[in-house]
Amino acid sequence: MIVTPWEVRGKVDYERLIREFGTQPLTEELLKKIAGTTGKLHLQLQRRLFFSHRDLDTVLELYEKGTKFVLYTGRGPSGHVHIGHLMPWIFTRHLQEEFGVRLYFQMTDDEKFLIDDDATLPQTRKYAYENALDLIALGFKPEDTFIIYDVEDMDLLYDITLEVAKRITYSTAKATFGFQDSTNIGWIFWPAIQAVPCFIHKKLTGENVPALIPAAIDQDPYWRVTRDIAQKLGYYKPAQIHCRFLPGLGPGGKMSASEPETSIFTMDPPELVKHKIWAAFTGGKATATEQRKTGADPIVCSVFQYYVYLFEEDDKKLSKREHKCKSGEMLCGECKKDLVERLNKFLKEHQKKREKAKDAIEKYHIKRFS
Amino acid sequence: MIVTPWEVRGKVDYERLIREFGTQPLTEELLKKIAGTTGKLHLQLQRRLFFSHRDLDTVLELYEKGTKFVLYTGRGPSGHVHIGHLMPWIFTRHLQEEFGVRLYFQMTDDEKFLIDDDATLPQTRKYAYENALDLIALGFKPEDTFIIYDVEDMDLLYDITLEVAKRITYSTAKATFGFQDSTNIGWIFWPAIQAVPCFIHKKLTGENVPALIPAAIDQDPYWRVTRDIAQKLGYYKPAQIHCRFLPGLGPGGKMSASEPETSIFTMDPPELVKHKIWAAFTGGKATATEQRKTGADPIVCSVFQYYVYLFEEDDKKLSKREHKCKSGEMLCGECKKDLVERLNKFLKEHQKKREKAKDAIEKYHIKRFS
Secondary structure, three states: OEEEOOEEEOOOOHHHHHHHHOOEEOOHHHHHHHHHHHOOOOHHHHOOOEEEEEOHHHHHHHHHOOOOOEEEEEEOOOOOOEHHHHHHHHHHHHHHHHHOOOEEEEEOHHHHHHHOOOOOHHHHHHHHHHHHHHHHHOOOOHHHEEEEEHHHHHHHHHHHHHHHHOOOEHHHHHHHHOOOOOOEHHHHHOHHHHHHHHOHHHHHHOOOOOEEEEEEHHHHHHHHHHHHHHHHHOOOOOEEEEEOOOOOOOHHHOOEOOEHHHOOEOOOOHHHHHHHHHOOOOOOOOOHHHHHHHOOOHHHOHHHHHHHHHHOOOHHHHHHHHHHHHHOOOOHHHHHHHHHHHHHHHHHHHHHHHHHHHHHHHHHEOOOOO | OEEEOOEEEOOOOHHHHHHHHOOEEOOHHHHHHHHHHHOOOOHHHHOOOEEEEEOHHHHHHHHHOOOOOEEEEEEOOOOOOEHHHHHHHHHHHHHHHHHOOOEEEEEOHHHHHHHOOOOOHHHHHHHHHHHHHHHHHOOOOHHHEEEEEHHHHHHHHHHHHHHHHOOOEHHHHHHHHOOOOOOEHHHHHOHHHHHHHHOHHHHHHOOOOOEEEEEEHHHHHHHHHHHHHHHHHOOOOOEEEEEOOOOOOOHHHOOEOOEHHHOOEOOOOHHHHHHHHHOOOOOOOOOHHHHHHHOOOHHHOHHHHHHHHHHOOOHHHHHHHHHHHHHOOOOHHHHHHHHHHHHHHHHHHHHHHHHHHHHHHHHHEHHHHO
16 A cells, blocks of 8 residues: 555555554544534545544634634646545535635645656646636635635745745655655655645734645645644644545556546546446456346445445435345446436536636636735 | 855865866956957956856857847845945946846845745845845846846746756755755755746747856856756756955955954945954054065955955056055055045945935836736
């Protein structure tokens, strides 16, 4: 298992990540506290797709006492967005609505340029714009959403970046991110830039509030470094809530940017979605006859995970589907057909909203006031 | 002898620097070529205060064939400017006038913040503004002068900075600048930013021309790295012309930022100038009687160097002064009195122009068009 900000490989053991990264599991008590504000727990909490955190308890306690927080998440625009990317964003939108808080969203077009030999700046800047459309399509409130495009908005970030960079030695960066002598100096500097949105709210509004970062757990190393210096700079330590990765459609849940057939992208046309789901790895048996007799295994099935993560909100129906799969009553073909329908319905809607987002995109830019 | 971009200590051996840095001496042939355009050679060339270069010959050949160049120099705004800082700027203004070329001037308020534990950003940004007044007071043409304040203007620099940073490994940066594990990641990144003004003219105008950098030789390591990557990015290698350091007023020509009495600052009042020159280290003897008999040594005298570098433009008069010193005809008191008068006359004028510069400063800002 390899889980770094730049690479996720192998079967991910989430319990082990909690231990190795030194984060906290999401407890029943914390979930109750959240439900105290949001009413019913969000699907992604109830199913423990968000499973780990740092300082979420502190943020909730402050919130109860009247100190708000801001949400911060982001995207490395190396290509188009897939369904797995949308998952934490959908949860983030939920938090924005329920808690009535701001979101700062960082498009790291500079980072993606620095870490990939073949990337060009026009490319990563174009994808930043494209990916922003997907974000906006999810229904974020413009008045509470501030998208930062690193390359374009560096003037806004640079002073805080310098304050952060001055307090991180090469030694710390090397130990945290595994930098080597062959790493370029832009990449080495970059962690300072990812820290800035944790702190920028104070610069813009004068209010000192903590940031809560919903994101996949591979980003955790950044926040370890940021947490170490936050208080020296007069800010709260950023809190995090970590989610699992939506498994890919390949064998063993493999998903890979170099194998686009292992993910469903938001711009995929219906026929391609059908083709990908039809070719997906499942927990099915070699023959229909065998599967009718002994049932299949939904736990290892990439198609079933799509229902768990996003496409079956009703717990009872999900449970029924699981049962029918295990018992052999429902074969993979039917289950795949259902998912293709749901996916294509979702994507049709999404693509429509994404198209509309083109007219609204400036309303979300952090520099819209300037 | 230690000569790095951050520290100059000991007696500087300029011949050795040419060998160690691998630069070229300024030859008679090159000087003639310059005089071909400028007419009479500038004092700082004639007296070999500029003594070394890289690719100056290439730049002059291109110029003869109709390809202009741009000038680039800068200042690390860690405090007020002294006479030694003005020296290469005065020469730069001369080149601007004679060759009719643009100057890009970088105020590295970010670097000075990063390399000094005690520095704050408001401080270095304030000094950048103060130092710009001194630059403008020297008579640079606003239409051909573009001052870059790094922190304020990072949006203009950032895309080229990324292109540069991506092509410098930590290994190269470490070898060139002596970075260590304890160096902060901002400092490690910073050489990429110093490279940018070499290339920015193309971004602003579409013209691809070389940059010629008049500066003290301690900055050479930056240009070695920049030269290595320039052509990969589609630019000319930046050329340099290197000057000596104006010796300080302390024993052995010592000058130190922590000992302000070893330098004359542009804002020093007349009485302070008098006091500093009166206390300066000279080549004089223990008693007036002895000096009248055996003469003094102008070579080691910090006061005499002020005449050589800036305050006696007439070669014959300089030679006469040297002779009178060596012969014992003129004692140190008289020589110091003369220098105090010249310095205070110069500073009175400079301070007046510096005051006027406050109204003109925006006309010199690189972002004046935006």
